Amino acid sequence: MFNIELTPSDGRMPEITIHFLCPSDWATPPRIHTWDREPGHPGSDWPGEPMQPEADRPGWYRSVFAATTRLRLVFNDGEGRQSADLARECDGWFSFDTHWQDAAPEAHSAAADQEQPQAASAPPQPKTHAPAPAIVDEAPPPNEQRTDFREKTIYFVLTARFYDGDPSNNFFCRDRIQFDDEGNPVDPHWRGDFKGLIQRLDYIRDLGFTAIWITPPVENRSGLDYHGYHAYDWTRIDPRLESPDATYQHLIDAAHTKGIKIIQDVVVNHSCQYGIRGKVHIDHLPTKYYVPQGSEQGQVDHGPYQGHLGNYAWPNRCDIDNPAAPDWWRARHESDPDGTKPLTDPKTGETVPKPGYEPGRFFGIDAQTLDPDWYHQDGFICGGDWESVHPLQQKHLAGDCIDLATERDNVKDYIISSINRYLDMGVDALRIDTVKxxxxxxxxxxxNAWKAHKPGLFVFGENLVKGYGWGDLGGGDNGPSQIRPWWYTRLGHDPHDPHSGGDSGFPQLDFGLFSTFRDTLSRGTFEGTGQVLSMDWIYGDVTQLVTFLQNHDVGPDNDFKYRFKGETWMAAAAYNLIWTARGIPCLYFGEEIEFMKGAPQDVEGEKDSLNTTGRAYFGDHLTDERIGQTRSHPLYKHIQRLNLIRRNIPALQKAAMTRVSEWGSGMSFVRDLSHEGSYAVIGLAIGSDQQIDIGGVRPGVYRDAVTGGEIHSDGHLGFHVKANSAGIWVLDGSGKVGQDGAFLR
Ligand SMILES: [Ca+2]
Ligand SMILES: [Ca+2]
Structure with a gap:
């Protein structure tokens, strides 16, 4: 169990009354087994305390828990019939038909119980280990006005590495240039572009995705800025992504024509190390005056950077064109493309170009001289700062990630209004970088400002954590809740109590679930998945989390830094879970063909270039000649079918998970969206075939979307799932969806 300390702040001593409609075939009285009862109560011993019959409601029983703010519980009859694990933090009425209700239902006759689903018999547990997970008990209310992003699945591209539709906008960053055997620069960092993405929208749509998350498209500046996370001008699209006939507007419109939503990645936390065009300048010397030790000006031989390291694509080879820069800077921006005219460093009085002179004056920043109107003044993050709230949020993340004074109105006005313009252009959702x-x-x-500007906007965040991420709730997490994903999905201010506040409306990428894949799917087992799902209740709305196996920063291996290197069947089983569990699935480009399998997600060694990483150029697999081969990969077919199945079953999109059971080589759970007419029972198998039995489900006719099988159920489902496949049994379902493949069969 998790060590949860909770002290009621207002001195009140609340109590919780639990009511339960006992199924007619259970032994009576039913019992209630409790644990994690807050604050500080010991749990009951199995099978728990007998419940008291309610005189005014036949079939109903109750238990009262004094001095309790929250508890987890299982109803059972002491003879093998039981509910899934449940959680409650206020009075509630529970039946298998309606799940939790906050108010007393109308009086219920025993005869009506005949219509109730039958008793829950515990599914088989070949091994006992972690407790079966709790369920999240309320589905979020439907909202008619918005695009419900839970209906979507997301394909994530680094635009510059996806597909090159216009070589004329290609650009080599200053750092990490790849040279061929003849010494020619190859594989420009800025290579893929909007034109290429537009040309391959059909590929993404054929794969079944209905939304694309693109890396930040605003103008960037850094020695390695192809990915967009070093913004220089939030108001402009980087010209290295655009073509005259393929602007950002063209991309948005083309995607919408094909029924695909555009998710724009946005950095709020920091700017590049040069400042912000037209707003604030960060003092440094123009790069074109830098001369390495032992060299002399004009001698640099570095691919397209000949003579010196100034931007080769710009007139006068300056790196920035900032009107906010001082006069002397702007004068040099207008002149001296060779960087030979002597320039006095106003900080030291020294003259450049001068071999070996202070690289930091060209490529670094002085944290002591930043404009306080725009930047925090606390220096750079050091080792001990990573798990500490204030330094993590006030210090600079890296030499080219300078921490903005995000609480100041001028910063808010600038970033909010800049992004509003893209929302007006049709951007459908935002992904926020470096949330913690x-x-x-x-x-x-x-x-909230963006949501106010565009009502119904979906916004999710990236709060990178390697581990469960439960913060002050324990679970082996030494960090404070205030820097953990769940905190940002909530509105409360008690780091020990997620229920101290409601849903913030700002879901996060599900790094908690992702992190478990290191010890589960990467080893060919689900063992431990139930454990992380048991904490779904900590999130404001768990069904809005964005789930993934890997992305441009992380992978599910031992060090969290490589493209998935497990067997293909392990990946298939992972996608079976991600596509049938709660949350919005997101695929990182190339996963569908195990692209760069096992490569580091980002450059590691000093000499590495992008072609050795998970960010290698993908477009070679998308040429007219090769795209057919790409589309024949078994994982491509697998993901294509999972998308098709998910799109056809609303419960897979929007319902929380209930009745979760996990036993290492298999899992079963229910996705209950009955109030919208969709109800599905899921069984997953990894490594070997599994016979799955689950009780307490709704009676009726079930059809499996995978095999097309049919079962008339009286409240129990027993079915066989082949290794690394899934059973997706839909109540009153239409039957088989799509064609069998190597894994789903
Ligand atoms: Ca290009
Ligand atoms: Ca910050």
Whole structure:
């Protein structure tokens, strides 16, 4: 169990009354087994305490828990019939038909119980280990006005590495240039572009995705900025992505024509190390005056950077064109493309170009001289700062990630209004970068401003954590809750109590679930997955989390830094879970063909270039000649079918998970969206075939979307799932969806 300390702040001593409609074939009285009863109560011993019959409601029983703010519980009859694990933090009425209700249902006759689903018999547990997980008990209310992103699945591309539709906008970053055997520069960092993405929208749509998350498209500056996370001008699209006939607007419109939503990645936390065009300048010397030790000006031989390291694509080879820069800077921006005219460093009085002179004056920043109107003044993050709230949120993340004073109105106005323009152009959703580096309530000001500008906007965040991420709730997590994903999905201010506040409306990428894949799917087992799902209740709305196997920063291996290197069947089993569990599935480009399998997600060694990483150029697999081969990969077919199945079953999109059971080589759970007419029972198998039995489900006719099988159920389902396949049994379902493949069969 998790060590949860909770002290009621207002001195009140609340109590919780639990009511339960006992199925007619259970032994009576039913019992209630409790644990994690807050604050600080010991749990009951199995099978728990007998419940008291309610005189005014036949079939109903109750138990009262004094001085309790929250508890987890299982109803059972002491003879093998039981509910899934449940959680409750206020009075509630539970039946297998309606799940939790906050108010007493109308009086219920025993005869009506005949219509109730039958008793829950515990599914088989070949091994006992972690407790079966709790369920999240309420589905979120439907909202008619918005695009419900839970209906979507997401394909994530680094635009510059996806598909090159216009070589004329290609650009080599200053760092990490790849040279061929003849010494020619190859594989420009900025290579893929909007034109290429537009040309391959049909590929993404054929794969079944209905939304694309693109890396930040705003103008960037850095020695390695192809991915977009070093913004220089939030108001402009980077010209290295655009073509005259393929602007950002063209991309948005083309995607919408094909029924695909555009998710724009946004960095709020930091700017590049040069400042922000037209707003703020960060003092440094123009790069074109840098001369390495032992060299002399004009001698640099570095691919397209000949003579010196100034931007080869710009007139006068300057790196920035900032009107906010001082006069002397702007004068040099207008002249001296060779960088030979002597320039006095105003900071030291020294003259450049001068071999070996202070690289930091060209490529670094002085944290002491940053404009306080725009930047925090606390220096750079050091080792001990990573799990500490204030330094993590106030210090600079890296030499080219300078921490903005995000709480100041001028910063808010600039970033919010800049992004509003893209929302007006048709951008459908936002993904917010480096969430934990901004205090939550501060960041929610931005999120809520964008939602106010575009009602119904879906916004999710990236709060990178390697581990469960439960923060102060324990579970082996030494960090504070205020820097953990769940905190940003909530509005409360008690780091020990997720229920101290409701849903913030700002879901996160599900790094908690992802992190478990290191010890589960990467080893060919589900063991431990039930454990992380048992904490679904900590999130504001768990069904809005964005789930994934890997992305441009992380992978599910031992060090969390490589493209998935497990067997193909393990990946298939992972997708079976991600596509049938709660949350919105997101695929990182190339996963569908095990692209760069096992490569580091980002450059590691000093000499590495992108072609050795998970960010290698993908477009070679998308040429007219090769795209057919790409589309024949068994994982491509697998993901294509999972998308098709998910799109056809609303319960897979929007329902929380209930009746979760996991036993290492298999899992079963229910996705109950009965109020919208969709109800599915899922069984998953990894490594070997599994016979899956689950009780307490709704009676009726079930059809398996995978095999097309049919079962008339009286409240129990027993079915066989082949290794690394899934059973997706839908109540009153239409039957088989799609064609059998190597895994789903
Ligand atoms: Ca290009
Ligand atoms: Ca910050």
């Amino acid at each position: 580096h901004i205090e939550r309530d501060n960041l929610l000001e931005y999120v």
